[in-house]
Amino acid sequence: MGMMENSATIMAPLLLRNTVKSVLIYADKSLLNLAGKYKLLEIIRYLIVTAFLFFLRLFLSFFPSNYLHSLKSDDGYTFKPTQSSYIADSGIGDSGIGRSLWQLLVSVNDIPVSSTKYGIVRSLAERLIEGNNREDVEALREVNRRVLSAAFSRTICRVEAALIELGTGSGQFRLDRVFRTVRDGVWSGRVREDVSSCLGNSAEKLAAELLWLTQKLVGCGFEEEAVERWASASNLAQLSVVAENRVQGSLVKVSAFLFRQMKDIGLEETEGGNKERLMQTKMKMLITWLPFLCRGNNGTDIPVLSLSERAELEKILEDAIDMLQHEEQEQVLSLWLHNFTYCPSSDWPNLHASYARWCTSSRKLFFSSIKDVK
Numbered sequence: 001m002g003m004m005e006n007s008a009t010i011m012a013p014l015l016l017r018n019t020v021k022s023v024l025i026y027a028d029k030s031l032l033n034l035a036g037k038y039k040l041l042e043i044i045r046y047l048i049v050t051a052f053l054f055f056l057r058l059f060l061s062f063f064p065s066n067y068l069h070s071l072k073s074d075d076g077y078t079f080k081p082t083q084s085s086y087i088a089d090s091g092i093g094d095s096g097i098g099r100s101l102w103q104l105l106v107s108v109n110d111i112p113v114s115s116t117k118y119g120i121v122r123s124l125a126e127r128l129i130e131g132n133n134r135e136d137v138e139a140l141r142e143v144n145r146r147v148l149s150a151a152f153s154r155t156i157c158r159v160e161a162a163l164i165e166l167g168t169g170s171g172q173f174r175l176d177r178v179f180r181t182v183r184d185g186v187w188s189g190r191v192r193e194d195v196s197s198c199l200g201n202s203a204e205k206l207a208a209e210l211l212w213l214t215q216k217l218v219g220c221g222f223e224e225e226a227v228e229r230w231a232s233a234s235n236l237a238q239l240s241v242v243a244e245n246r247v248q249g250s251l252v253k254v255s256a257f258l259f260r261q262m263k264d265i266g267l268e269e270t271e272g273g274n275k276e277r278l279m280q281t282k283m284k285m286l287i288t289w290l291p292f293l294c295r296g297n298n299g300t301d302i303p304v305l306s307l308s309e310r311a312e313l314e315k316i317l318e319d320a321i322d323m324l325q326h327e328e329q330e331q332v333l334s335l336w337l338h339n340f341t342y343c344p345s346s347d348w349p350n351l352h353a354s355y356a357r358w359c360t361s362s363r364k365l366f367f368s369s370i371k372d373v374k
Helices: 004-033 041-061 067-068 081-092 096-110 116-133 137-169 177-187 192-193 203-219 223-231 234-240 245-262 272-295 307-322 326-342 352-373
Strands: none
Touching: 004 326, 041 192, 096 116, 096 137, 096 177, 096 203, 096 326, 116 137, 137 203, 137 223, 137 234, 203 223, 203 245, 223 245, 223 272, 234 272, 245 272, 245 307, 272 307, 272 326, 307 326
16 A cells, blocks of 8 residues: 555656646747737747646655656656766766865856866866876776766756756757756756856856867877767757857867867778777767858857868868768768758858769669669
8 A cells, every 4th residue: 555655645746747748838839920920829838838847846856856856757867956866877976086076067067157266176177187187097098988988078068058948948949848858858867066156157157168178188198988979969969059140159169179089080990890880989979060160150250270281181081971871971961062052151161072972972873773683
């Protein structure tokens, strides 16, 4: 009897959440088609989105952390307190030096950049990272890898949360896209820390810190880890398309930097399984971030990338596409063409040479198939 009551107690908030989610998303889709024509409906849609986000925060505030930890959503996501989950998942808490570095990196995210303490804490973090790296001890290198990787993922989530907060305020995001990001972990189980604490920090600041963490990860020799995590940041890539120009500028720099690192990853791999995994990562990187490169602001007044950097990145993208299977090339190039033509104000990245090569190859395959039939 007690088990049945406990099960009912656990299921009740999940059923309520799913019901409200379905109603709000259905209403949002209906209003989205009419909001462009009627100002009143646009205001109503904005109120619905705002109410939805308020409901999410209010809903989780009624339950203690240990209760949320026991809940699982219908897609298998476990609600866990953010900081402890990062520490538990990455093994940061195994050493004092790891916990100290983690605390510094969390503080860098949390302290406003206008504070004099910001520079002090960031300098301490850099000295600790460089000191661990300089010792040339594998255990300390592993500490750097785990802490920096966890901080990188945490900052990605915080940038996502900040962009959603800005985007929903201006009505730029569809509610179903917001909920998908929420479900994937921006607010699910991270609402108390990743959303609430990031509201005092701008997306621009967090995006700049993401670039800084990327450089630290690569500087410590963990470029493969950085590329894999960036390739998986599909929510951030979608949200970034309509972000502010300065936020987009930092994210363009991160993407360009990691595409350059991706170029040399796996070239010496001979083992079939690992080489295949790396090729899948490269494919994922292209699918995730190529649309943003086409649509994002690359610096109209002050270029984010120089002409030589743009040309270099175009060559890297072309080489990466040429390494893919024929069907994969079609998928990537079709995605590029759609997004490249969607944004007429930008002519970068121009992958027409890759597209022409693929067309030539497709024509040869077509002729070959005709000959085989005859």
